[in-house]
Amino acid sequence: MNSTPANSRGALADFLTARRALVSAVDCDLPASNCMRRVPGLRREEVAYLAGISADYYRRLEQGRVRTASPAVLQAIGRALRLNDDQQLHLLQLAQHDAVERCAEDDSCVTPQVHRLLRNLIDTPALVFNRYLDILAWNRLGSALLGDLGAIEPQHRNYARMTFLHPHTRGMAVDWESRAQEVVSSLRLAAGADPDQPRLRELVTELSERDPNFRTWWEQHLITMRPFGRCRLNHPVVGRFEVDWHALSSLDNTEQAIVLMSAPPGGPDHAAIRALDAWAKKQRLTAGGGKTLIAY
Numbered sequence: 001m002n003s004t005p006a007n008s009r010g011a012l013a014d015f016l017t018a019r020r021a022l023v024s025a026v027d028c029d030l031p032a033s034n035c036m037r038r039v040p041g042l043r044r045e046e047v048a049y050l051a052g053i054s055a056d057y058y059r060r061l062e063q064g065r066v067r068t069a070s071p072a073v074l075q076a077i078g079r080a081l082r083l084n085d086d087q088q089l090h091l092l093q094l095a096q097h098d099a100v101e102r103c104a105e106d107d108s109c110v111t112p113q114v115h116r117l118l119r120n121l122i123d124t125p126a127l128v129f130n131r132y133l134d135i136l137a138w139n140r141l142g143s144a145l146l147g148d149l150g151a152i153e154p155q156h157r158n159y160a161r162m163t164f165l166h167p168h169t170r171g172m173a174v175d176w177e178s179r180a181q182e183v184v185s186s187l188r189l190a191a192g193a194d195p196d197q198p199r200l201r202e203l204v205t206e207l208s209e210r211d212p213n214f215r216t217w218w219e220q221h222l223i224t225m226r227p228f229g230r231c232r233l234n235h236p237v238v239g240r241f242e243v244d245w246h247a248l249s250s251l252d253n254t255e256q257a258i259v260l261m262s263a264p265p266g267g268p269d270h271a272a273i274r275a276l277d278a279w280a281k282k283q284r285l286t287a288g289g290g291k292t293l294i295a296y
Contacts, residue, residue, distance in 0.1 A: 009064030011195040012094040016062050018221035019081045020047055027082065042080075050080035068095045086225040094192045110137045110289050114250065114258065118142070119287045123273050125243070125261040128250070128289065131190040132200050133159040133183065136256065137289030141273065144280035145172075145235070145261070150288045160187055160203060164211045174232035174240070177213075184217040185224045231261070237279050241272035 021041035028042070028050055042050075048058040053073060060066040061077075069077075074095055078088040110128055118126045118139040125141035135149060135157045143149040147168040149157060156162075160183045162169040163176075173179045190200055207214040228246045235241070243261040250256040263269035 009062075010067050011192055012067055012091075013062050013064040015091065015094055015192075015221050016047075016077070016081070018219065019083065019087070020044070020062075022220070023080075023082050028080070047077065047080050051076040053077070084224075087223040089225070090189060090192055090223045093189075110256070115287070115289060117258075121260070123262070123265075123270065123277065125273070127159075127259045129159060129257050129259060131186075131193065131255050132197070132203060133186060134199075135159055137287075139287045140280050140285050141261075141277050143285045143288065144237075144276050144283075145233075148283075148285060150286065158203065159183065160207065164207055164214050168236070172233050172235055174234050179231065180213065181217055181222055182224060182226060182229075184214060185222045188218070188221060188223055189225070235272075235276065238272045238275045241269040243269065243273070 023042050024040075025042060025046065028046070030042075030046060030050075044059050044062060045055045048055040051058065051073070053076065057066070058077070061069065071092065074091055075088070078091055083091060114128060115137055118128070118137060121139055121141075123141075124139075125145045126139045127135055127142045127146075128137040130136055135146075138146075138149050146159075146162065147166070152162075156166075159169075163173070163180050163183045164170065170176060187200065187204060190197070191204070194200070204218060208218060209215075227248075228244065230242055230244050232242050233240065241263065243263050245259055245261045248258045248260065250258055263273055
């Protein structure tokens, strides 16, 4: 079981191995073989043939003996593995990881300006995440939606953990499976950028051990990049409604994203949000978050 973001072979090798297992010879119009296949998917030699590279070179990539490749080679491998655009970009990022020094930022701090923005939003649940989906800050509606975030222990205030292990968050998502797979994809992207980050390794290990769905999807290297979408929710207070969500990059800290949720005014979904806010006010839920950067 691969329960950590990377092993000794490296994240690039893990990704290539996982994606190769999901592509069959039939998918690629390769001739049928009389030999019994020991593993699902393409053989390494078949990927190399389809990509137009040597089998030895591709084998070394999967074994982690080579940890980067030219963009042209990576594009060819991506075509052979039938990667979509998001997966192809992820492949390029994995290959660049060892060659590019990432900027060290404290991703747990939220500026006072962002806190003020969250508090001033009306009829819009809002949350601030870091790349590991820790919830760093929220407004009143964001807390009402996910279940009194201020009462959750900071180390457990993580959207991925809540999606798989928190009964309220898991039970609220009508389309839980697709939402949960998007969460796994987000963590995979984070692992590609920094596979040895201790926080991420701890989180993935816990979720892999406690939830078989997470473990399966993590090992499949699911990758999709969606900066916006729609969620169907079933909240215990206001019932079923839908929201559109958008993830906006923070200019103050590129390791953070501000996620906003909204519904068209005048409709039943917007009415549900207003009712949720009225309930949150009676419950004395408030905006909150962790460390705040000092404003100069």
